[in-house]
Amino acid sequence: MTPVRFVVALILGALPEVVGSDAVLVYPLHYRHRHRPPAGPQFPYRLPTPQRPQRETPSPRAHAPHPQPAPGAQRPLALHAQHAPQTPPGDCPAGGPWVNVTDFGAPCLRWADVPPLLERLPPADWAPLRGQRHNFCRSPDGAGRPWCFYRNARGRGDWGRCDCGHGAGPASPVLRLAGGSSEHEGRVEVYHAGQWGTVCDDQWDDADAEVVCRQLGLRYGKQAPASPFGESAGPIWLDEVSCSGRETSLLQCSRPPWGRHDCSHREDVGVACAPRGEGHRPSLGFPIRLVDGENEREGRVEVFLKGQWGTICDDGWTDRNAAVTCRQLGYRGPARARAMAYFGEGRGPIHMDNVACTGSERALADCLKQEIGRHNCRHSEDAGVICDYFGKKAPGTGDKAPVPSACGLRPLHHRQKRIVGGKNSLRGGWPWQVSLRLRSPRGDGRLLCGATLLSSCWVLTAAHCFKRYGNSSRNYAVRVGDYHTLVPEEFEEEIGVQQIVIHGAYRPDSSDHDIALVRLQGPDGQCARLSSHVLPACLPLWRERPQKTASNCYITGWGDTGRAYARTLQQAAVPLLPRRRCEERYPGRFTGRMLCAGSLRGHSRVDSCQGDSGGPLVCERPGASWAVYGVTSWGYGCGAKGSPGVYTKVSAFVPWIKGITKL
Template sequence: MMDKEALKGLFSLSIAWCFLISLSGEVISQDTYLNTLQSAAPLSCSEGFTELGYYNGSVSQTDSGSPCLKWTEFPDYVLQYPSRGLGDHSYCRNPDRESNPWCFFRQSSGAIGWAYCDCHQGAARLVGGSSPQSGRLEVYLNGQWGAVCDTHWTDRDASVICKQLGLGEIGTALQHSYFGPGSGLFHYERLGCRGNENSLLDCRSRKFVTSDCNHGNEAGVVCAAPEGNGAPLRLVGGLEDFEGRVEVYHDGRWGTICDDQWDDIDAEVVCRQLGLGGVPKAWTWAHFGQGSGPIFLDRLQCTGNELSLEECPHNNWQQHNCDHMEDAGVSCNPYTDGVVRLVGSDSPWEGRLEVYHSGDWGTVCDDNWTEHHAQVVCRQLGFRGRAEVASDGLYGEGTGLILLDEVQCKGSEGTLLACGHAEWGRHDCSHSEDVGVRCERGGETNEVPGLPHITGPLVRLVAGESRKEGRVEVFLNGQWGSVCDDGWNDINAAVVCRQLGFVGVSKARSMAYFGEGQGLIHLDNVRCTGAETSLGECPAEGEDAHDCRHSEDAGVICDYVPEPVGDGAIITQTCGMRPNTQRRRRRIIGGDKSIRGDWPWQVSLWLKSQSKGNHPLCGATLINSCWVLTAAHCFKRFGRDPSRYVLRLGDYHTEERDDFERSLSPELIVIHRKYRSQGSEYDIALLRLKGTEGNCVAFNPHTNSACLPAPGNKWGKRPAACVITGWGITDSEYSRTLLQAWVPLLPTWKCKKRYGKRYTSRMLCAGSLSDRRRVDSCQGDSGGPLVCQGEGGRWVLTGIISWGHGCGDPSFPGVYTRVSRFLRWIDQVTNNPPKI
């Protein structure tokens, strides 16, 4: 057999091209957008080189995809290069110190050949975009290009891809196959990047596809910042994705923020801009480590209503008297006290135990720990098999706080907090005594011989307005999942609330009342008797037996107290004010889903014959106790007979009756006399509620009027913070819960440029002109409100959703009836209404 040098000479011509494609980054040619290479990047194989220049990595196939042969098939070669990593394996090596690792392989003819190895493992490319800076993401692994699922796709992931491709440091994540579906396989379910990595292979939370991910769910990338969201932000240095040192991107660089006057309100704006839920908390004194480079911002004074940190008052860029010891941080924390996690291992079922308390994670001392203690931890994490205490130091020593010592578990407890323990933070241990736990990955039962019956897996409530309500999620086999609402009732809700420690009245909610979850649906057809102490004791069908979607996710309200619909004491409530703003100070609004009661002037218009359907005919706005404003075209099809219609006030979920919801019949409909059904001018109408003037409907925390604009009111040059609301279209479906979307008002010349003479001074247009952020009146309802926040925090009815061109088309933003041009008409009708 020829040696490698002879083989190399023979095949040198055929493999010369290998040098040209050993890349870790790839983009589509600007001219053809075909699968062509654009620029070189470091070899991914370089990550496996030793200090002496020998490759010691795990690539085991040639660049053409042929599997490498084991080195032991070439004993003479192994003897020729001792101590060079050759052995009973087929990994690529460079014992002769070639710049590229290589291996022997068997050709289709049966002859032995050699070739350089597949060093563009982990390459990325963008496909289907209109420029080299955008497209559907495809990743090269094991000789094949494959997509990334969009379920956990974030701007942080997209930014790393852009950096890897040499297209800048800022990326915007797009979902739902924005650049068209692919036809091949999926490689990754998530990348889990922090945003400061240089390539996707540096992202340590990568997860290969283990569940269904269908074409139509491919991740997309635009290598540019999202439009209209202010200077991009990222969180660096935290253990979790939702925490870290705040860094802002400005003038082509990342920099930090000084913690002077840094507080939870500033943190709320950061969390909102990043689209993170949970409780915002500000951290100071470089809690997540000191940054490097410039310090861009100091003395921020946010009010909490801003959409981006850049909107908050602050010193001029780079004007400060700080050093990096004062770098500001943020956590947007979804955890509650007593949550546990296992860290220091690559597997979710084993690791060093950490527990969460009062905003901090800390370790647990191993004094007197037994399998009974470990069983409780594993049960809380949702693992059903046996558990064991790991040997000392197996998962490394923790840092920071040691939170628990002298823990006393019987083994039957449902959570670690149910076990006796010393005072939080009180101990006589060092981190060399941090306890580790190993859970059995599978298992059909939680039963431990000789111990009482097990209470079942951990339960949590998600996306509620307080810790007493939310979507029900269960932790099983290391993953949180939701519960289907088939058969879901108040008895089931009572068991959930009892397990969580609540003793009051419990109320079941169905039809994704608290929003749709993601990931697995663990349980269906739950059938509790009411005597159980935990949901795990109730008969139910598992995730393999359900036929549900996340639109059927179950929820609960614990300690439920029905509130009166009407309250005469609040009848003089000030217009344009949202209730309980202090209660929401620590909430993240973010996204499209609103919070119950956030927009108390929202009204929905229904046909009486279809009032039990899942979507209203139109939206509308309450402008005082007796009058509702909407669009004239809402009555084009069914006429203006008020007996045909029903108005809902205080509504949030269209298929669930809300506490403050009222259905009222209008007694009069007045359409502007100049409105013509074939046109779009004068698209405005008023509806009169039944009752005496000024006392038709009582205001309450979920029912209030929006303010009308002051005569001559004009918003300044800076785009106003305006919101549209309704149950509008999202992904070709109507929402069951009230949606909100922030939209900027656009200058008149931009509107006229797009609509020509059809656009008049009695209209305004609003929405994003970005191809990456498709938000317009499709997220609201025809006739619904466009409100803008004015002085004193009041919300002013600025527009009525009227018409547009397509849904979410960035070339044609939504058009609204300009309310300020109809103030005289509104005054005339409401003060001197036509006789009925």
């Protein structure tokens, strides 16, 4: 030891740790079943003298009885609080739980393992605790709140206060992996308010899994589907957890309050960790993640730099960049780049621009050609990727998965949730949404109106969509399976129009009877290729009143968002309003063949707008099927205060629709 290090160690009270040769007794993590956490081992507490500590033999560990697991079941790995029968002054109350985590969830270091160099000086003289081979929180001077040392995100020693938890549980959430085939994998469960509960997978990625494994004392982690680990019967405690990957505890990550979620146990998260001392994870530069994709293999690319998640501009973004991104994330299949905020616009900084990979790099950090943070972009140019991409389906082959035969089903809506605070839909989430476009030989005709797929060959829209360009079928095409209007999609198809049927009572100078049907080109039942992304909506019953039979209503479309026409399909929840609201606002114009809908109070106004005309207003019915109750028709302005949107009431026209389509 150099003289300088010896002096620093002496000042910080770590001399016994530096020059001592005592054997280190390691207290392993304990395994518990998925019941109430039993009492931990009992340790007598004695303040040692300031001299060099003598070797101590811990008292026998006394475990409270608890039920045995089923034969062959793996005990979940848990990080839990300890208990002690006696309480010195200034420590946790007698009979209460000893804790070995700080009040923000960082695991305490054993007092014998405190590093010689500390980030900050501790609040009190801790000489009596030097060399102690436990990691329980203490108040050495018997005055302030107990505290302990922990290792911070930079790997340096630091200290934090502990909350003794005057209730029946540990102060900080304990953590365990349950239901796995080994103690290193399983469903993530946290202990809070006396109960074990799960974590929902909204916004969950490998950075969150990394923190879970670190908190459990394991090497590194990767997210894993929770379905093999079984469903929990307890509460869902956490949702939308967002870690940077450098935290020492899950509680240090951004998250909503305990118990606030919109999930089911089908969305529980699982992780797979590597045991400490096994494996090696090479440094790959800054962390990256995929956000707001249809599944974990796709999404907007975000990178963690300067303490903040940010996006990448799509200037020069190619499939080679996508290949490196996917390789860094552990995917080995083909990769495809997506530009123009295909997966929605991000928030926060734009960290990178003009990324230039050759395709052979191990990490995106190897592809940087200009300074971090330097760009000339907006979030409308955020880059994305699709990993393990296996190309567009050949005509007539459809999905590998069987296509549902019933109408109104959304096979892909049980996925990662919506963009937080945004209105972008998820790709494939509204499979009946189609668009009516001007026909172009290049397949890039102008968007005119939205529409709803009723079957493989029939589409429902508004009659006023044909006012400007007439009702000649040669002028139009219908695009199905679209999501981003400027990016060709795997399930996208543009089909010619064979016939246009406008309701006979519609008049161009009126908004009544604003409904039309479009017959697509192709043999009966074989016009549009049905798939998980292309499915028909159901029709309502004749004269059905959706205000009484339906709930959870949405409007969708690519219309004006207030700044420009949307590139990605937008969605918005919209309440159905009493008809008197529209009768009062539109005297003499609102009829019994119309629906009144919209949320028009204050800053939360929701309405359809130009470009959404003809699109669907759909509501979920009992039995989880969706029916088209409205066709976007007219209104005063877009989301103008006190001016609800008006929709053609589809239930009033069911006999007319069925008479033409034979549905």
